[in-house]
């Protein structure tokens with residue numbers, strides 16, 4: 001199916017290619033490496049709500065670049081998956097069918113669930129197989145996601161498209177005066193970078209350097225749309241941003257330099273909105289931001305990556321009339337930070353290289369080795385050190401943590417990383433301390449939780465370990 005039918009089928013609003021727009025925007029030149037293309041309407045994933053979800057892991061094809069066809073993976077779709085919206089307190093059930101010709105798993109990243117439904121590498125769904133996890137949503141409103149977590153193949157499978165967004169709502173998020181009209185003033189932005197071969201197929205790890213630093217592409221997409229444009233009302237608009245790239249770290253900013261408000265970190269709202277003009281998002285991290293377009297009727301601006309010469313990721317076309325207004329409240333939630341002085345131990349996590357593989361504490365991922373045994377309700381400090389001259393990050397399954405020190409000092413913790421987090425960026429030679437507590441759920445040695453660098457090529461090449469909770 002061609003791009004236009006696909007977009008119509010996916011329910012995206014069509015907008016005309018935009019030429020010569022206002023001076024506040026950068027040019028509409030494509031980032032597809034020399035092709036001249038017009039902008040495409042931002043694709044909107046299907047939204048699924050309720051408590052029963054049927055998810056099919058499937059092959060597909062996409063016309064990302066006009067006139068070419070890219071073989072892909074998707075979940076109920078040609079590429080990527082639906083947005084699954086669940087409610088705190090609900091018990092949800094999944095039928096996950098693997099119609100691929102290779103084994104895969106599906107991990108609920110950011111979800112606070114027992115080890116035996118976490119979807120890590122021990123829970124392979126064989127080709128033709130069906131996996132039926134069920135769990136009760138037991139956490140505050142957040143923007144999370146799900147993705148393949150197959151042993152040694154996560155990078156490749158996510159690159160091909162096995163990822164989607166999972167949103168948790170609760171009574172508190174219902175009550176807040178935030179933008180929440182889906183696809184009107186509330187949008188998922190799943191940011192990825194890809195590299196294409198001339199025949200249109202994805203290029204994955206063409207060079208040794210791609211495996212070493214992590215796979216970075218030269219073509220950017222949001223929700224699977226290259227150079228997308230979205231029509232927006234002249235009011236506050238909320239973006240639920242997920243960096244679903246394998247390795248690239250983005251520094252997001254608006255072309256007009258305007259400030260926006262960060263309202264959420266990985267696993268929860270911030271207590272209060274934070275005004276920023278740019279925000280850094282490393283692989284697997286989520287941020288929710290609210291951009292105020294009230295005074296920008298008729299204007300066009302762009303969301304750009306300041307880490308990459310202000311590459312345009314998304315064009316915002318303010319051309320719709322707001323049907324109602326919202327006002328981001330001064331207080332969003334109340335968090336319960338863990339007390340570091342209550343910690344019973346400090347665990348080191350040293351990110352490095354050992355015997356030609358990536359490693360944590362000198363050992364590379366071994367499915368048969370449990371690296372840490374955690375005890376329910378014990379507060380711990382985890383000291384994560386990047387010993388390398390390259391960027392890593394660190395993600396833990398099971399629960400959230402709070403960052404209490406960066407490079408030896410609490411004062412170095414960045415404002416936008418204060419709150420509930422499950423993934424933290426470590427620039428070359430950085431160290432961070434986080435405080436964490438396992439609660440509610442256990443994981444035994446047959447289905448342990450994972451901790452790892454979320455640069456997927458590093459995860460697949462050893463920078464991962466396993467822990468039980470009892």
Ligand code: C2O
Pocket residue numbers: 107109147149284395397450452454
């Ligand atoms: Cu996003 Cu171990 O996962």
Ligand code: CU
Pocket residue numbers: 107108109110395396397
């Ligand atoms: Cu995870």
Ligand code: CU
Pocket residue numbers: 391392393453454455458459463
């Ligand atoms: Cu890494």
